[in-house]
Amino acid sequence: MLFKVEMEVVVPHDIDGDVFEKIKEKEKEYAQNLQSKGVWRHLWRIAGEYKNISIFDVESIDELHNTLINLPLFPYMNINIVALCRHPSSIHEDDR
Amino acid sequence: MLFKVEMEVVVPHDIDGDVFEKIKEKEKEYAQNLQSKGVWRHLWRIAGEYKNISIFDVESIDELHNTLINLPLFPYMNINIVALCRHPSSIHEDDR
Amino acid sequence: MLFKVEMEVVVPHDIDGDVFEKIKEKEKEYAQNLQSKGVWRHLWRIAGEYKNISIFDVESIDELHNTLINLPLFPYMNINIVALCRHPSSIHEDDR
Amino acid sequence: MLFKVEMEVVVPHDIDGDVFEKIKEKEKEYAQNLQSKGVWRHLWRIAGEYKNISIFDVESIDELHNTLINLPLFPYMNINIVALCRHPSSIHEDDR
Amino acid sequence: MLFKVEMEVVVPHDIDGDVFEKIKEKEKEYAQNLQSKGVWRHLWRIAGEYKNISIFDVESIDELHNTLINLPLFPYMNINIVALCRHPSSIHEDDR
Amino acid sequence: MLFKVEMEVVVPHDIDGDVFEKIKEKEKEYAQNLQSKGVWRHLWRIAGEYKNISIFDVESIDELHNTLINLPLFPYMNINIVALCRHPSSIHEDDR
Amino acid sequence: MLFKVEMEVVVPHDIDGDVFEKIKEKEKEYAQNLQSKGVWRHLWRIAGEYKNISIFDVESIDELHNTLINLPLFPYMNINIVALCRHPSSIHEDDR
Amino acid sequence: MLFKVEMEVVVPHDIDGDVFEKIKEKEKEYAQNLQSKGVWRHLWRIAGEYKNISIFDVESIDELHNTLINLPLFPYMNINIVALCRHPSSIHEDDR
Amino acid sequence: MLFKVEMEVVVPHDIDGDVFEKIKEKEKEYAQNLQSKGVWRHLWRIAGEYKNISIFDVESIDELHNTLINLPLFPYMNINIVALCRHPSSIHEDDR
Amino acid sequence: MLFKVEMEVVVPHDIDGDVFEKIKEKEKEYAQNLQSKGVWRHLWRIAGEYKNISIFDVESIDELHNTLINLPLFPYMNINIVALCRHPSSIHEDDR
Numbered sequence: 001m002l003f004k005v006e007m008e009v010v011v012p013h014d015i016d017g018d019v020f021e022k023i024k025e026k027e028k029e030y031a032q033n034l035q036s037k038g039v040w041r042h043l044w045r046i047a048g049e050y051k052n053i054s055i056f057d058v059e060s061i062d063e064l065h066n067t068l069i070n071l072p073l074f075p076y077m078n079i080n081i082v083a084l085c086r087h088p089s090s091i092h093e094d095d096r
Numbered sequence: 097m098l099f100k101v102e103m104e105v106v107v108p109h110d111i112d113g114d115v116f117e118k119i120k121e122k123e124k125e126y127a128q129n130l131q132s133k134g135v136w137r138h139l140w141r142i143a144g145e146y147k148n149i150s151i152f153d154v155e156s157i158d159e160l161h162n163t164l165i166n167l168p169l170f171p172y173m174n175i176n177i178v179a180l181c182r183h184p185s186s187i188h189e190d191d192r
Numbered sequence: 193m194l195f196k197v198e199m200e201v202v203v204p205h206d207i208d209g210d211v212f213e214k215i216k217e218k219e220k221e222y223a224q225n226l227q228s229k230g231v232w233r234h235l236w237r238i239a240g241e242y243k244n245i246s247i248f249d250v251e252s253i254d255e256l257h258n259t260l261i262n263l264p265l266f267p268y269m270n271i272n273i274v275a276l277c278r279h280p281s282s283i284h285e286d287d288r
Numbered sequence: 289m290l291f292k293v294e295m296e297v298v299v300p301h302d303i304d305g306d307v308f309e310k311i312k313e314k315e316k317e318y319a320q321n322l323q324s325k326g327v328w329r330h331l332w333r334i335a336g337e338y339k340n341i342s343i344f345d346v347e348s349i350d351e352l353h354n355t356l357i358n359l360p361l362f363p364y365m366n367i368n369i370v371a372l373c374r375h376p377s378s379i380h381e382d383d384r
Numbered sequence: 385m386l387f388k389v390e391m392e393v394v395v396p397h398d399i400d401g402d403v404f405e406k407i408k409e410k411e412k413e414y415a416q417n418l419q420s421k422g423v424w425r426h427l428w429r430i431a432g433e434y435k436n437i438s439i440f441d442v443e444s445i446d447e448l449h450n451t452l453i454n455l456p457l458f459p460y461m462n463i464n465i466v467a468l469c470r471h472p473s474s475i476h477e478d479d480r
Numbered sequence: 481m482l483f484k485v486e487m488e489v490v491v492p493h494d495i496d497g498d499v500f501e502k503i504k505e506k507e508k509e510y511a512q513n514l515q516s517k518g519v520w521r522h523l524w525r526i527a528g529e530y531k532n533i534s535i536f537d538v539e540s541i542d543e544l545h546n547t548l549i550n551l552p553l554f555p556y557m558n559i560n561i562v563a564l565c566r567h568p569s570s571i572h573e574d575d576r
Numbered sequence: 577m578l579f580k581v582e583m584e585v586v587v588p589h590d591i592d593g594d595v596f597e598k599i600k601e602k603e604k605e606y607a608q609n610l611q612s613k614g615v616w617r618h619l620w621r622i623a624g625e626y627k628n629i630s631i632f633d634v635e636s637i638d639e640l641h642n643t644l645i646n647l648p649l650f651p652y653m654n655i656n657i658v659a660l661c662r663h664p665s666s667i668h669e670d671d672r
Numbered sequence: 673m674l675f676k677v678e679m680e681v682v683v684p685h686d687i688d689g690d691v692f693e694k695i696k697e698k699e700k701e702y703a704q705n706l707q708s709k710g711v712w713r714h715l716w717r718i719a720g721e722y723k724n725i726s727i728f729d730v731e732s733i734d735e736l737h738n739t740l741i742n743l744p745l746f747p748y749m750n751i752n753i754v755a756l757c758r759h760p761s762s763i764h765e766d767d768r
Numbered sequence: 769m770l771f772k773v774e775m776e777v778v779v780p781h782d783i784d785g786d787v788f789e790k791i792k793e794k795e796k797e798y799a800q801n802l803q804s805k806g807v808w809r810h811l812w813r814i815a816g817e818y819k820n821i822s823i824f825d826v827e828s829i830d831e832l833h834n835t836l837i838n839l840p841l842f843p844y845m846n847i848n849i850v851a852l853c854r855h856p857s858s859i860h861e862d863d864r
Numbered sequence: 865m866l867f868k869v870e871m872e873v874v875v876p877h878d879i880d881g882d883v884f885e886k887i888k889e890k891e892k893e894y895a896q897n898l899q900s901k902g903v904w905r906h907l908w909r910i911a912g913e914y915k916n917i918s919i920f921d922v923e924s925i926d927e928l929h930n931t932l933i934n935l936p937l938f939p940y941m942n943i944n945i946v947a948l949c950r951h952p953s954s955i956h957e958d959d960r
Contacts, residue, residue, distance in 0.1 A: 001253055002140065003275070004149055005336065011939065012301045013876045031185040042138075042151075043186045044098065047179040047925050048869065048932040048943045053100055055138075061193055061335050065277045068336040075299065079336045083143040083195070083275055085257040089127040090139045097925055099947070101816065107267065108781045109204045143253050144197065144260040144271045157815050157865055161949040164816040171779065175816045177947055179867070181929040194332065196341055203459065205396045223377040234330075234343075234383055236290065236372040239445050240389065240452040240463045244375055245292055247330075276332040279340055281319040287330055289445055291467070293528065300493045349385055349527050353469040356528040363491065367528045369467055371387070373449040386524065388533055395651065397588045415569040426522075426535075427570045428482065431563040431637050432581065432644040432655045437484055439522075467527040473508045474523045475515045481637055483659070485720065492685045541577055541719050545661040548720040555683065559720045561659055563579070565641045578716065580725055587843065589780045604761040611763045618714075618727075619762045620674065623755040623829050624773065624836040624847045629676055631714075660716040663724055665703040671714055673829055675851070677912065684877045733769055733911050737853045740912040747875065751912045753851055755771070757833040770908065772917055799953040810906075810919075811954045812866065815947040821868055823906075851911040857895045858907045 001058055002041075002084040002096070005068070007077050008051040026072040039067060055084075097154055098137070098180040098192070101164070103173050104147040122168040135163060151180070193250055194233070194276040194288070197260070199269050200243040218264040231259060247276075289346055290329075290372040290384070293356070295365050296339040314360040327355060343372070385442055386425070386468040386480070389452070391461050392435040410456040423451060439468075481538055482521070482564040482576070485548070487557050488531040506552040519547060535564075577634055578617075578660040578672070581644070583653050584627040602648040615643060631660075673730055674713070674756040674768070677740070679749050680723040698744040711739060727756075769826055770809075770852040770864070773836070775845050776819040794840040807835060823852075865922055866905070866948040866960070869932070871941050872915040890936040903931060919948075 011020065034040035042055040058064045068079060086096040107116065130136035138151040154160045164175060182192040203212065226232035234247040250256045260271060278288040299308065322328035330343040346352045356367060374384040395404065418424035426439040442448045452463060470480040491500065514520035522535040538544045548559060566576040587596065610616035618631040634640045644655060662672040683692065706712035714727040730736045740751060758768040779788065802808035810823040826832045836847060854864040875884065898904035906919040922928045932943060950960040 004140070004142075013879070013939070015301070028185045032187050035187045042188060042191055043183045044100070044180040044191055045183040045929065046100075047181050047929040048945045052183055053178070053180065061275045062277045064275070065333065065335040075301065081275055081336045082149070083253045083256070083273055084140040084149070085143050085254045087139045087141040087148055089124045091128050091131045092138060095138055095140055109207070109267065111781070141257065143257040144273045157947045158949045160947070161813065161815040171781065177816045179925045179928070179945055179947055181926045196332070196334075205399070205459065220377045224379050227379045234380060235375045235378045236292070236383055237375040237449065238292075239371040239373050239449040240465045245370070245372065274341070275335040276341065277335050279331045279333040281316040282331045283320050283323045284330060287332055303493070349467045349469045352467070353525065353527040363493065369528045371445045371448070371465055371467055373446045388524070388526075397591070397651065412569045416571050419571045426572060426575055427567045428484070428564040428575055429567040429641065430484075431565050431641040432657045436567055437562070437564065466533070468524040468533065469527050471523045471525040471532055473511045475512050476522060479522055479524055495685070541659045542661045544659070545717065545719040555685065561720045563637045563640070563657055563659055565638045580716070580718075589783070589843065607761045608763050618764060618767055619759045620676070620756040620767055621759040621833065622676075623757050623833040624849045628759055629754070629756065658725070659719040660725065661719050663715045663717040665700045666715045667704050667707045668714060671716055687877070733851045734853045736851070737909065737911040747877065753912045755829045755832070755849055755851055757830045772908070772910075796953045800955050803955045810956060810959055811951045812868070812948040812959055813951040814868075815949050820951055821946070821948065850917070852908040852917065853911050855907045855909040855916055857892045859896050859899045860906060863906055863908055 001060070003056045003058065003064055004082040004084055005054045005056055005064075006051065006080045007054065007071075007073075008049070008079075009073055009076050010078065011050070011076060023072045023076075030070070030072055034067065039063075097156070099152045099154065099160055100178040100180055101150045101152055101160075102147065102176045103150065103167075103169075104145070104175075105169055105172050106174065107146070107172060119168045119172075126166070126168055130163065135159075193252070195248045195250065195256055196274040196276055197246045197248055197256075198243065198272045199246065199263075199265075200241070200271075201265055201268050202270065203242070203268060215264045215268075222262070222264055226259065231255075289348070291344045291346065291352055292370040292372055293342045293344055293352075294339065294368045295342065295359075295361075296337070296367075297361055297364050298366065299338070299364060311360045311364075318358070318360055322355065327351075385444070387440045387442065387448055388466040388468055389438045389440055389448075390435065390464045391438065391455075391457075392433070392463075393457055393460050394462065395434070395460060407456045407460075414454070414456055418451065423447075481540070483536045483538065483544055484562040484564055485534045485536055485544075486531065486560045487534065487551075487553075488529070488559075489553055489556050490558065491530070491556060503552045503556075510550070510552055514547065519543075577636070579632045579634065579640055580658040580660055581630045581632055581640075582627065582656045583630065583647075583649075584625070584655075585649055585652050586654065587626070587652060599648045599652075606646070606648055610643065615639075673732070675728045675730065675736055676754040676756055677726045677728055677736075678723065678752045679726065679743075679745075680721070680751075681745055681748050682750065683722070683748060695744045695748075702742070702744055706739065711735075769828070771824045771826065771832055772850040772852055773822045773824055773832075774819065774848045775822065775839075775841075776817070776847075777841055777844050778846065779818070779844060791840045791844075798838070798840055802835065807831075865924070867920045867922065867928055868946040868948055869918045869920055869928075870915065870944045871918065871935075871937075872913070872943075873937055873940050874942065875914070875940060887936045887940075894934070894936055898931065903927075 031040060031043065035043065039057060040054060041057045044053050046053060056064055056067070058067065068074065071077065127136060127139065131139065135153060136150060137153045140149050142149060152160055152163070154163065164170065167173065223232060223235065227235065231249060232246060233249045236245050238245060248256055248259065250259065260266065263269065319328060319331065323331065327345060328342060329345045332341050334341060344352055344355070346355065356362065359365065415424060415427065419427065423441060424438060425441045428437050430437060440448055440451070442451065452458065455461065511520060511523065515523065519537060520534060521537045524533050526533060536544055536547070538547065548554065551557065607616060607619065611619065615633060616630060617633045620629050622629060632640055632643065634643065644650065647653065703712060703715065707715065711729060712726060713729045716725050718725060728736055728739065730739065740746065743749065799808060799811065803811065807825060808822060809825045812821050814821060824832055824835070826835065836842065839845065895904060895907065899907065903921060904918060905921045908917050910917060920928055920931065922931065932938065935941065
């Protein structure tokens with residue numbers, strides 16, 4: 001079950017730099033773990049912005065929700081979710 | 097070189113139904129041809145809307161532009177383009 | 193699997209009145225059939241607008257999509273979808 | 289008398305974590321009490337956001353207002369209210 | 385029970401002038417009847433626009449809805465509704 | 481001369497609670513004084529929001545402006561003003 | 577009493593050209609008459625758009641309203657009104 | 673060469689009151705100097721808001737820019753600029 | 769004197785194809801003439817949209833306005849204008 | 865490969881003035897270096913705003929992204945990117 005997820009990171013200008021670096025390290029580890037499991041199926045950076053666009057493949061909406069609210073950067077993110085389905089003109093086996 | 101492209105189709109309510117069906121058939125053929133060439137790398141339908149989200153892999157912005165304005169449904173579309181680049185946390189080989 | 197769906201009907205002012213009445217009759221029948229099957233779990237009218245808010249309970253996003261694009265009024269609708277999950281403070285058994 | 293209420297919680301990034309946890313506990317107790325009374329009829333979490341969608345069943349607008357401004361999280365919330373009425377195609381007894 | 389209702393009239397430029405004049409006459413009669421019954425409690429024109437702001441006093445949301453969808457100009461209107469309650473600083477007996 | 485005025489109060493989350501309570505007391509006194517003079521003709525609370533909708537009856541725009549910028553809560557308010565005039569369908573003597 | 581008024585003209589693409597030219601001639605005559613009376617105190621064209629920005633000096637909101645709805649181009653206009661008052665730093669005698 | 677300029681002042685709620693008063697005094701002196709030179713041709717306050725609407729008459733865009741960024745309140749302002757030209761229906765000699 | 773101009777062309781779906789082709793030919797000739805004169809200094813197509821971004825170099829706002837409203841495609845365009853000035857960090861001789 | 869980039873600088877009102885001046889100096893040096901290399905092909909200031917509009921000429925989206933996120937002012941910027949291609953009516957050799 002596929003969802004497009006866009007995540008924008010908004011960094012408070014007065015946050016402690018070291019604290020934020022550690023959160024970003026945890027975020028990276030968390031994201032790569034989910035990618036290797038196949039849950040976080042695609043991950044791109046939007047050029048010139050602190051924003052990504054991702055495709056998640058989950059068993060349920062609850063799984064999607066729990067995955068997202070446990071992102072180490074979640075408290076600093078604006079998240080936008082769109083439910084996807086197979087396009088009738090698609091020939092790609094994995095776009096479903 | 098990757099771009100996220102969102103295409104929304106707006107059908108005029110007084111258009112001739114048969115004419116529109118033929119345009120849609122051409123659109124499908126055109127889209128599948130580009131998918132098999134690897135240019136139209138991903139194609140999903142947004143649930144409940146006459147809208148898709150796509151990932152294009154092109155050699156240049158001119159190629160992207162020419163590909164899009166030649167879509168049979170182009171005159172009925174609102175198109176939105178976002179330039180993508182590799183995310184530093186990505187482990188997927190093909191997300192670039 | 194729950195989704196909130198908001199449907200706004202936009203009636204072209206020059207449409208044939210009888211034709212539109214027939215579409216609305218089919219819409220009602222279609223909607224009531226889905227309600228009795230438990231797929232269209234809730235349906236309210238937004239006061240003063242030609243708009244409803246609904247809760248759908250489906251097995252997959254594809255089921256949601258196919259259900260919506262087959263609405264007799266679909267060509268005249270703007271549709272907005274939000275994925276829902278169980279709220280940690282909820283005590284209602286059926287709000288999941 | 290039914291109202292759809294959407295509540296978004298905006299957490300100031302420099303708030304004391306313990307203080308906020310206590311507010312959230314009170315919120316949960318307050319919300320569950322209203323649910324068992326039948327006033328807060330439905331409560332769902334919007335996936336991936338700190339936001340819920342709720343259906344309130346109240347005797348008057350004053351009751352709705354007083355219920356909402358006494359939410360422990362009210363000072364951190366953006367609230368949006370829509371008045372609902374029975375849909376002519378609805379077959380659900382309790383959607384009124 | 386009070387609601388603020390804003391109604392904007394959008395006149396299609398190719399509508400028959402005489403037909404529209406008759407609708408407007410019916411609208412006036414309908415509006416004045418509701419005013420004398422106390423349901424349409426206040427009615428002001430927004431300067432320079434084809435738009436009014438009104439205060440309705442109804443027994444229920446259903447009454448509000450039925451009143452509005454039976455407006456002769458309803459098919460040409462954008463309607464926006466806001467639920468009102470007594471302000472704690474108000475001294476006016478009838479602002480409730 | 482009538483104006484609809486909508487006032488939204490935005491409370492900074494780190495303001496001193498006692499200081500703010502005193503400003504609110506002054507606001508209430510100020511508002512009730514203007515109501516008894518007939519300048520602040522109507523005052524309603526928008527349900528579930530820290531926002532009111534008011535009707536002001538003033539001799540001039542300068543009087544309106546001076547009245548508003550002297551509101552004790554003015555520094556914490558977003559204010560929106562709309563000029564009103566008599567509606568041709570109105571039968572209320574005081575809606576002018 | 578001063579109001580800033582912005583008027584945008586939206587021309588339906590299928591309107592009869594001659595008819596529209598006559599409306600524009602009447603508009604010009606109407607506008608110049610009001611300017612010579614001092615009611616339409618300033619009138620500028622916004623560069624590159626079919627839009628003007630104007631300053632009206634009227635005795636009442638009703639006068640403003642009647643002046644605007646009688647503009648020959650009124651049915652093709654979007655109008656936006658802002659109430660103005662003397663700025664405390666202004667030294668211009670006529671900016672009031 | 674005329675430009676409409678709208679300036680909104682946003683005061684941070686935790687700024688030192690005395691410091692801000694001094695900035696406002698300098699702003700007034702600066703604004704009056706430009707008015708007497710004919711550069712700041714009109715200046716009105718928008719009723720009920722901390723916002724003005726102005727007409728500037730400058731020799732070049734660079735002059736406009738340098739005038740605006742040297743406003744003492746510039747760091748607290750949102751500024752919006754629109755290029756104006758003579759309206760074909762204008763009879764005012766100075767509206768150019 | 770430089771202005772950034774963005775022009776979006778909106779084609780009515782029921783316009784005569786041949787008529788529109790002739791307008792586009794005139795537009796091209798008109799645009800190339802202005803480019804060779806140095807008035808239309810830059811012209812780019814926005815990828816995937818019927819929209820351009822241009823830089824105009826004019827003697828006055830009136831010249832800019834007259835140039836734009838005489839575009840053959842002007843009746844089908846949404847135009848947006850921004851006044852530009854030399855950037856203090858610019859080293860390009862012609863970016864002024 | 866050309867991109868239009870708009871950069872808006874948002875200065876936190878409580879930032880240390882000296883620190884910010886140093887960042888701006890580095891920004892200037894960084895920008896001028898990229899201009900002399902031909903990457904930052906055009907740079908204009910938007911009149912009256914702390915905002916620029918730029919044209920970048922890069923080999924790839926990754927180059928664009930890396931160039932932008934290394935701007936010394938990047939943490940204080942809102943950035944908006946649009947992909948450009950040659951306009952069929954363009955006669956300028958370098959607008960590609």
